[in-house]
Amino acid sequence: SAVFFLTLSFSEVLGCVMSAERRVNGSEGESVEIKCNYPDGYQYKKKYWCRHPCGNKDVLIKTGKTDTVVSVGRFSLFDNVSSRTFTVTMSRLTLQDTGVYYCGLEQWGTDRLSKIDLRVRKGLGCVTSAERRVSGSEGGSVEIRCDYPDGYQYKEKYWCRHPCGNKDVLIKTGKTDTVVSVGRFSLFVNISVRTFTVTMSRLTLQDTGVYYCGLEQWGPDKYTEMLLRVTEHTQGKNQSMTVSILSTSMPVTVLMDITKTAAMDSSTQSA
Ligand SMILES: *[C@@H]1O[C@H](CO)[C@@H](O)[C@H](O)[C@H]1NC(C)=O
Ligand SMILES: *[C@@H]1O[C@H](CO)[C@@H](O)[C@H](O)[C@H]1NC(C)=O
Ligand SMILES: *[C@@H]1O[C@H](CO)[C@@H](O)[C@H](O)[C@H]1NC(C)=O
Ligand SMILES: *[C@@H]1O[C@H](CO)[C@@H](O)[C@H](O)[C@H]1NC(C)=O
Numbered sequence: 001s002a003v004f005f006l007t008l009s010f011s012e013v014l015g016c017v018m019s020a021e022r023r024v025n026g027s028e029g030e031s032v033e034i035k036c037n038y039p040d041g042y043q044y045k046k047k048y049w050c051r052h053p054c055g056n057k058d059v060l061i062k063t064g065k066t067d068t069v070v071s072v073g074r075f076s077l078f079d080n081v082s083s084r085t086f087t088v089t090m091s092r093l094t095l096q097d098t099g100v101y102y103c104g105l106e107q108w109g110t111d112r113l114s115k116i117d118l119r120v121r122k123g124l125g126c127v128t129s130a131e132r133r134v135s136g137s138e139g140g141s142v143e144i145r146c147d148y149p150d151g152y153q154y155k156e157k158y159w160c161r162h163p164c165g166n167k168d169v170l171i172k173t174g175k176t177d178t179v180v181s182v183g184r185f186s187l188f189v190n191i192s193v194r195t196f197t198v199t200m201s202r203l204t205l206q207d208t209g210v211y212y213c214g215l216e217q218w219g220p221d222k223y224t225e226m227l228l229r230v231t232e233h234t235q236g237k238n239q240s241m242t243v244s245i246l247s248t249s250m251p252v253t254v255l256m257d258i259t260k261t262a263a264m265d266s267s268t269q270s271a
Contacts, residue, residue, distance in 0.1 A: 022115065022116055022117065023116070023117040023118075023119065024116055024117070024118050024119070025118075025119050025120075025121060026090070026093045026097070026118060026119070026120045026121070027093065027120065027121055027122075028093055028094060028095060028120055028121065028122050029092060029093060030091075030093055031089055031090065031091040031092070031093065032089070032090050032093060032118065033087055033088070033089045034049075034087070034088045034089075034090075034101075034103065034116055035085050035086075035087050036085065036086050036087075036088065036103030036114060037084060037085050038084050038085070038086065038105055038112075039084070040084065042084070042105050042107070042112075043066070043081050043084065044064070044066070045064070045105055045106050045107055046062055046063065046064040046105075046106040047062070047063060047064075047077060047079050047086045047103070047104065047105060047106075048060075048061060048062035048063070048077075048103075048104040048106070049061050049062075049075060049077060049088040049090075049101060049102070049103060049104065050101065050102050050104055050113075051099055051100070051101050051102075052099060052100035052101065052102070054102050054104065054113060059104075060072070060075050060090075061075040061076070061077045061088070062077075062104075062106075063077050063079065065079065066079045066080075066081045067079065067080065067081060074090060074091050074092050075088065075089070075090055075091075076088070076089045076091075077089075086103070088103065090118075093120045094120065095120050095121075095122065095163055096120075097118060097120045098118060098119050098120045099117075099118060100115060100116070100117055100118075101115070101116050101117075101118055102114060102115050102116070103116070121225060122162075122163075122164060122212055122223040122225060132224075132225060132226050132227060133226070133227045133228075133229065134226060134227070134228050134229070135228070135229045135230070135231060136200070136203045136207075136228065136229075136230050136231075137203065137230065137231050137232070137233040138203055138204060138205055138230055138231070138232055138233040139202060139203060139233050140201075140203055140233065141199055141200060141201040141202075141203065142199070142200050142203065142228065143197055143198070143199050144159075144197070144198045144199075144200075144211075144213065144226060145195050145196070145197050146195065146196050146197075146198065146213030146224060147194060147195050148194050148195070148196065148215055149194070150194065152194075152215050152217070152222075153176070153191050153194065154174065154176070155174070155215055155216050155217055156172055156173065156174040156215075156216040157172070157173060157174075157187065157189055157196045157213070157214065157215060157216075158170075158171060158172035158173070158187075158213075158214040158216070159171050159172075159185065159187060159198040159211060159212070159213060159214070160211065160212050160214055161209055161210070161211050161212075162209060162210035162211065162212070164212050164214065164223070169214075170182070170185050170200075171185040171186070171187045171198065172187075172214075173187050173189065175189065176189045176190075176191045177189065177190065177191055184200060184201050184202050185198065185199065185200055185201075186198070186199045186201075187199075196213070198213070200228075203230045204230065205230050205232065206230075207228060207230045208228060208229050208230045209227075209228060210225060210226070210227055210228075211225075211226050211227075211228055212224060212225055212226065213226065
């Protein structure tokens with residue numbers, strides 16, 4: 001069977017710098033574009049895009065048409081014969097789209113596939129920073145400070161655990177300059193410095209996971225992702241406090257403008 005070498009280089013689109021990986025990060029609600037290069041001789045073969053395990057029912061879009069945009073629901077495919085590239089666009093991404101996909105080329109015998117890992121993140125997939133990890137120890141507390149942009153002063157703020165559905169919201173408030181507590185969680189919105197501070201206390205190892213600082217707004221809410229790691233406490237139950245500062249200070253206009261994350265996929269055949 002055919003083996004592919006993928007050389008993926010990611011272009012810079014609206015400030016999102018992607019690294020050379022065969023992974024593509026997309027953001028919920030947005031689109032991702034995957035370019036699949038194919039070798040000479042495949043110009044008039046059918047091209048497709050499928051999800052793992054890529055059986056017949058996993059084919060999301062397939063066409064033999066060239067130089068024409070073909071669309072099926074959220075998917076579109078455009079085969080540019082002169083550049084031997086077909087471009088797949090997946091739009092209105094959801095978290096459930098996270099998974100393994102393939103660019104496929106139909107041929108006699110086993111089709112040629114090249115694999116891509118797609119990861120869909122909440123909110124602004126382009127904002128990444130080193131402060132997105134916080135660690136605490138069992139029995140202790142962590143404090144997470146989330147910055148929010150101008151204009152969000154009176155919007156509701158919340159803290160939720162992945163995947164951040166309604167039942168995953170741990171604490172939420174529209175109150176400002178008042179500590180609001182719910183069980184082990186507390187939230188304090190400081191309006192003058194535009195931050196809100198979430199405190200999680202009596203940490204357990206099960207608290208390790210992905211969380212989000214959320215800002216309610218019209219349309220999809222705005223999120224900042226954070227990874228919390230709770231480590232075993234070995235020396236008694238001292239209260240340890242880690243402060244992490246997260247910034248959700250990207251202007252709203254930028255949030256609305258990010259529509260595409262482009263990934264280039266060039267494939268060449270080996271044995
Ligand atoms: C995608 O996100 C993961 C996790 O945040 C990160 O490690 C990886 O570098 C990102 N990949 C790209 C291509 O941005
Ligand atoms: C095909 O790709 C080439 C090279 O990138 C480009 O110049 C050309 O405009 C594309 N053709 C179409 C129909 O988009
Ligand atoms: C808000 O934060 C500023 C700067 O850290 C601080 O001086 C002020 O006292 C805080 N406001 C409240 C109500 O705690
Ligand atoms: C607990 O914290 C206090 C104050 O930070 C410190 O003096 C003490 O040594 C700590 N105890 C343990 C067991 O770590």
